[in-house]
Amino acid sequence: MSSPQIIIVGGGAAGFFAAITCAEAAPDARVVLLEKGPQFLSKVRISGGGRCNVTHACFDARELATRYPRGDRALIGLFKRFQPQDTLDWFEVRGVGLKTEADGRMFPTTDSSQTIIECLVRAARDAGVELRNNSGVASIGHRQGGGFDVRLTSGEGLACDRLLLAAGGCRVATVGQLISSLGHTVEPPVPSLFTFHIEAAWLRVLPGISVGLVEANVPGSALRERGPLLVTHWGLSGPVVLRLSAWGARELAARAYRFPLQINWLPQISSAALGAEFQQRKQRHPARMIVNSPLPPLPARLWEQLVLLAGIKPTTRWAEVSAAALHGLILQMTRTELPVTGKSLNKEEFVTCGGVRLGELDFRTMESRVCPGLYLAGEMLDMDGITGGFNFQACWTTGWIAGRAMASGNSPA
Numbered sequence: 265m266s267s268p269q270i271i272i273v274g275g276g277a278a279g280f281f282a283a284i285t286c287a288e289a290a291p292d293a294r295v296v297l298l299e300k301g302p303q304f305l306s307k308v309r310i311s312g313g314g315r316c317n318v319t320h321a322c323f324d325a326r327e328l329a330t331r332y333p334r335g336d337r338a339l340i341g342l343f344k345r346f347q348p349q350d351t352l353d354w355f356e357v358r359g360v361g362l363k364t365e366a367d368g369r370m371f372p373t374t375d376s377s378q379t380i381i382e383c384l385v386r387a388a389r390d391a392g393v394e395l396r397n398n399s400g401v402a403s404i405g406h407r408q409g410g411g412f413d414v415r416l417t418s419g420e421g422l423a424c425d426r427l428l429l430a431a432g433g434c435r436v437a438t439v440g441q442l443i444s445s446l447g448h449t450v451e452p453p454v455p456s457l458f459t460f461h462i463e464a465a466w467l468r469v470l471p472g473i474s475v476g477l478v479e480a481n482v483p484g485s486a487l488r489e490r491g492p493l494l495v496t497h498w499g500l501s502g503p504v505v506l507r508l509s510a511w512g513a514r515e516l517a518a519r520a521y522r523f524p525l526q527i528n529w530l531p532q533i534s535s536a537a538l539g540a541e542f543q544q545r546k547q548r549h550p551a552r553m554i555v556n557s558p559l560p561p562l563p564a565r566l567w568e569q570l571v572l573l574a575g576i577k578p579t580t581r582w583a584e585v586s587a588a589a590l591h592g593l594i595l596q597m598t599r600t601e602l603p604v605t606g607k608s609l610n611k612e613e614f615v616t617c618g619g620v621r622l623g624e625l626d627f628r629t630m631e632s633r634v635c636p637g638l639y640l641a642g643e644m645l646d647m648d649g650i651t652g653g654f655n656f657q658a659c660w661t662t663g664w665i666a667g668r669a670m671a672s673g674n675s676p677a
Contacts, residue, residue: 278642287665
């Protein structure tokens with residue numbers, strides 16, 4: 265039996281997309297995809313709460329690249345070749361329709377990640393890709409005359425002319441060792457999308473409360489984001505927190521995930537406008553208790569806790585509140601400070617900041633500049649996006665470009 269010509273390590277989004285693209289473009293090549301675990305596409309399965317957030321409805325390469333805290337410059341050129349519209353077309357040609365939600369996230373019309381998994385597996389098999397699960401890689405060596413010798417954890421040896429690593433990130437020590445053994449530099453991986461642990465007693469009584477728009481910042485840093493916020497049993501989550509965690513991945517790791525967080529609960533209203541609103545309430549509703557007078561769009565339970573946090577007693581009426589107390593309430597509405605004491609993964613998803621240094625790749629082909637014949641894609645790279653389908657799009661894009669390049673076996677002119 266002849267040795268495989270092309271080996272792809274990693275049965276996730278980038279690996280599958282590269283394998284399919286390569287096999288379709290070079291039907292005579294033998295393409296083998298290796299997955300160390302028992303299941304292919306495990307991250308696709310859990311993405312978006314089991315619905316799979318395939319990509320994002322942003323179709324301008326430069327604008328799309330701004331959603332990536334790391335890798336944005338390289339991605340501009342990559343997205344000019346394969347972007348969300350191409351992803352949409354790719355799946356629709358294969359019978360999978362995608363829909364766009366109000367926030368721009370795109371999901372299969374079935375609302376099931378299984379639809380995406382079945383599509384990718386079917387496309388791979390139709391293209392002749394050899395799918396092998398439970399096939400971890402123990403070592404990779406250079407073959408005399410070019411190519412690679414790949415040793416599996418089972419002891420089996422495989423040989424190939426071109427090799428793609430798309431093993432889903434360098435957070436596992438063995439993956440980082442494989443990359444380093446081939447001459448690459450790995451930026452230390454740290455979590456990129458995570459929620460904040462906050463032990464404030466008043467916040468712990470509000471699980472499930474959500475606010476459609478807040479502004480959150482980390483004092484003493486440039487980290488500042490706006491968006492929806494969710495109160496959980498352990499602290500805070502929601503898009504605004506996940507964006508902060510993505511942009512601040514390395515800085516927050518350096519702080520050991522202990523830092524102050526400041527929240528403006530009503531960023532659409534100025535402090536002066538809040539003061540004017542409270543004065544009007546004193547005049548219009550003097551006998552009404554302040555805790556029972558929530559300010560839209562804040563949920564009533566959150567308003568009550570912020571009033572108490574400002575030092576205003578539960579029985580205080582608008583007519584009785586002092587100017588100093590109202591000033592304190594304005595401060596709570598616009599600058600609540602909370603101590604973050606740790607982090608949790610965003611549901612079961614795991615995205616890392618870190619990976620192969622971007623300067624070591626040729627982004628025209630995704631081929632290594634230090635190890636000819638080696639290609640890299642997806643989360644293997646020091647490239648990651650905010651939540652909303654952006655990380656999958658980077659996988660589809662880098663996988664597609666790597667697949668095309670491996671199929672031709674030629675560097676671009």
